[in-house]
Amino acid sequence: MQQTAVFPGRYVQSEDALALLGDEIARLGKHALLIAGGSAARAILPGRLPAWREKFDATIEHFGGECSDAEVDRLAKVALGQSCDVVIGMGGGKVIDAAKAVAHAAKARVAIVPTIASTDAPTSAVAVIYEPSGAFSRYLFLPRNPDLVLMDTSVIAAAPVRFLVAGMGDALSTWFEADSCRQAHAVNQCGGVGTLAGYAIARLCYDTILEYGEAALAACRMKVVTPALSHVVEANTLHSGVGFECGGLASAHSIHNGLTQLAGTHDYYHGEKVAIGVLAGLFLADRPKSMIEEVYGFCERIGLPTTLAQIGLPNITDDDLWLVARRACAEGETMHHEPRSVTPQAVMAALKAADEVGKRRKSS
Numbered sequence: 001m002q003q004t005a006v007f008p009g010r011y012v013q014s015e016d017a018l019a020l021l022g023d024e025i026a027r028l029g030k031h032a033l034l035i036a037g038g039s040a041a042r043a044i045l046p047g048r049l050p051a052w053r054e055k056f057d058a059t060i061e062h063f064g065g066e067c068s069d070a071e072v073d074r075l076a077k078v079a080l081g082q083s084c085d086v087v088i089g090m091g092g093g094k095v096i097d098a099a100k101a102v103a104h105a106a107k108a109r110v111a112i113v114p115t116i117a118s119t120d121a122p123t124s125a126v127a128v129i130y131e132p133s134g135a136f137s138r139y140l141f142l143p144r145n146p147d148l149v150l151m152d153t154s155v156i157a158a159a160p161v162r163f164l165v166a167g168m169g170d171a172l173s174t175w176f177e178a179d180s181c182r183q184a185h186a187v188n189q190c191g192g193v194g195t196l197a198g199y200a201i202a203r204l205c206y207d208t209i210l211e212y213g214e215a216a217l218a219a220c221r222m223k224v225v226t227p228a229l230s231h232v233v234e235a236n237t238l239h240s241g242v243g244f245e246c247g248g249l250a251s252a253h254s255i256h257n258g259l260t261q262l263a264g265t266h267d268y269y270h271g272e273k274v275a276i277g278v279l280a281g282l283f284l285a286d287r288p289k290s291m292i293e294e295v296y297g298f299c300e301r302i303g304l305p306t307t308l309a310q311i312g313l314p315n316i317t318d319d320d321l322w323l324v325a326r327r328a329c330a331e332g333e334t335m336h337h338e339p340r341s342v343t344p345q346a347v348m349a350a351l352k353a354a355d356e357v358g359k360r361r362k363s364s
């Protein structure tokens with residue numbers, strides 16, 4: 001049995017970690033293509049670029065908004081044209097995924113500098129490619145993990161709390177999906193069966209957000225960095241990233257991919273839709289009542305959605321639910337990593353059950 005685990009080359013997290021970026025990039029190359037999301041371009045670059053440019057040359061490109069094939073091609077042409085040996089992705093999940101894909105196409109090293117802790121994309125060797133419309137297209141598996149992930153906790157604390165909450169939604173799925181893969185001996189996201197380290201980190205992820213999630217949220221509301229906030233930033237980014245990649249994905253992310261088929265969900269974040277996938281997964285996997293209580297209670301306390309209406313799908317029709325369920329069970333989906341075989345009918349039933357429990361708890 002082949003077991004595989006992968007990790008990012010280097011993970012740096014601190015308050016004011018951005019001050020370290022010049023030295024960190026200088027380890028990797030001389031000329032960086034810096035792909036900046038909107039808030040990074042406005043709030044970070046003006047004050048920081050002069051100091052960074054003492055350590056490396058930088059070509060700045062503004063991210064076009066969607067991690068699509070067309071955007072990746074556009075940015076890769078810039079990187080090749082400017083002979084960039086490092087690509088820096090600075091922003092949210094889609095900027096990060098685009099930077100990974102661009103670096104691969106341009107044969108450059110890659111540094112990831114998230115400005116929010118909303119997904120576990122930063123550490124992994126996977127990029128999610130979307131259609132220009134925003135619908136999920138495919139996973140792009142890359143031959144190596146990012147060379148550097150640099151998390152500035154002051155930047156995360158200053159970002160809207162909804163991002164941190166969404167990150168906890170993504171992190172909430174990590175242990176459940178790794179556990180499904182462990183039971184099924186299913187392959188993880190790096191081409192083997194999970195290692196004990198991968199499963200342990202996935203469990204650490206779950207334990208950390210349940211222990212510190214509420215306190216981290218309070219810190220983020222006050223825009224201050226506390227140990228609890230730092231723990232949750234680490235869980236959302238490093239534990240969840242290593243945990244999903246080394247442990248494997250299963251039903252929650254397949255249901256997320258199904259939900260993206262419906263335009264009503266496009267204004268909601270990845271982690272918010274994944275949280276609905278986790279809740280439905282509790283019923284699919286026949287989890288015990290105590291665990292169902294624990295997960296719903298956590299979601300409610302930190303403000304993750306527990307009903308379909310909360311991800312833009314009030315009054316969803318059976319036809320739409322069927323579309324989601326069929327997409328979630330499509331060939332090649334990680335739904336097939338669940339220990340029992342799952343049909344679209346079962347997914348539809350689980351989504352209805354999860355939504356009903358969410359609604360009933362809200363009204364009681």
Ligand SMILES: [Zn+2]
Nearest residue numbers: 119120170274
């Ligand atoms: Zn995810």
